[in-house]
Amino acid sequence: MSSARPLNYDPHDYEPFAVTVDLAVFTIRSGTLHALLIRRAEEPYAGDWALPGGFVRARESAHTAARRELAEETGISPDAVRTLHLEQLRTFSEPDRDPRMRVVSVAHTALVPDLPEPRGGSDAAHAQWVPLGPEGPRLPGASAVLPLAFDHDQILAEARDRIGAKIEYSCLATAFCPPEFTLGELQQVYETVWGTPLDRPNFRRKVLATSGFVEPVAGPARLTGGRGKPAAVYRAGPATALQPPLLRPRPEGQPR
């Protein structure tokens, strides 16, 4: 805040801003990264696809608003939504990003495990999981990338980049998994987000070498495929940072 702010001022003396949250919600279904999108009912961009989101209310922080919207759009209970990974991405504030008025949006990223099809709340009965190709969202069968309303293409792309970078040095990847999972499933998360195959023995060693990343659960089970040796079951541990990091294979240039 500037010291030049007058002692007594009325909010309406200043340019009125609307403050919203937009959500880039990701999940992994059948080996493909998906984002939760809605179809806009009204102008502008009526009929176009967009990120879910909404206004920050009078007594809410942006984070609280994002959590509320996430529960509404996914149909997850407000209690359960507290356990999901939800973090601020960045704030988008270009003056003309919304043609109607000045809207500043605090974009958030959320990671959820594979869910039943979203049972939309009042706000968006039409929220859908849309698969993400290498270039962006693509409806099943469509040949081209789906353009989003407003600056949501940019938000989605930034959110996706951030996730890819963040699972390298944080324990975030378990947020895509159900409460109990196998190392094969965890590896699939990495492979799906990065779009690269990983060496299974080495992946396994790296994960287990980081204390607190995953912890073993009692009875074994079979999960990843219909066949093969049953895999040991793990749950997410208390750690949040990955030390040493799990670096993705660099595509070109030096092997490292």
Place this chain on the structure above:
Amino acid sequence: MSSARPLNYDPHDYEPFAVTVDLAVFTIRSGTLHALLIRRAEEPYAGDWALPGGFVRARESAHTAARRELAEETGISPDAVRTLHLEQLRTFSEPDRDPRMRVVSVAHTALVPDLPEPRGGSDAAHAQWVPLGPEGPRLPGASAVLPLAFDHDQILAEARDRIGAKIEYSCLATAFCPPEFTLGELQQVYETVWGTPLDRPNFRRKVLATSGFVEPVAGPARLTGGRGKPAAVYRAGPATALQPPLLRPRPEGQPR
């Protein structure tokens, strides 16, 4: 944006928000990290120290507003300020963070080379560089950490953490250096931000191994100390990412 937004709406139908930017501006002077702080003239927190900042204007993005404020507070020309490193940190939006009204602040972090004492603009003739101890800002001679107004302690601490993390895998550190610098000076940046001494031969090798991090300049010079062999002079190169990263020595636990 939510699809539930009504077709025609007036901004004042909603809770009016003020949107501000706050700046965590860092520099290094004589081997110590400093932050730019101002003294508040008015209530609340009159007389307390705070981060510089101000309102986002009607036709500005948050980034533009941050750049404008940075120029005003440091006395750097609007042209020159474009070359500085300025990036969004995150948005602070707790409902009661400002006791007067609802203020959402998009915090930014800026890195500047060592400057002459800030010639305050109209807004803050009293902006000062305050050295940062391990626990936070501390006025010269003071025994305790200086508490800041609003949630600015938290903003400053987060900004500082982020810088420490970011110079590991980005070329950001050169932003603290003048246009031409020696590797000794660059190493001092790392040592100051991290608060750890580094091995000179190894530091040198790592920096030079990353193509585009620094590039040599013609004639040699003496800089770092009054004595010793003159050091080769470099300038910042075109790279932005550091591959491989320059990891800080981990204080405890596993050697890596």
Place this chain on the structure above:
DNA sequence: TCAAAAGTGTTGATCCTACACCCATGA
């Protein structure tokens, strides 16, 4: 001649990649 800072060389430990290999299950 000494202290201080820049710059080069080396070595042993560590880490990691890329495999080969065995195990347990369903079909």
Place this chain on the structure above:
DNA sequence: TCATGGGTGTAGGATCAACACTTTTGA
């Protein structure tokens, strides 16, 4: 018995921290 996925072992190369050493300057 074969295909499939889980899990263990290991060898060779790359990397890196730590430290010895040389060089060039000011005092």
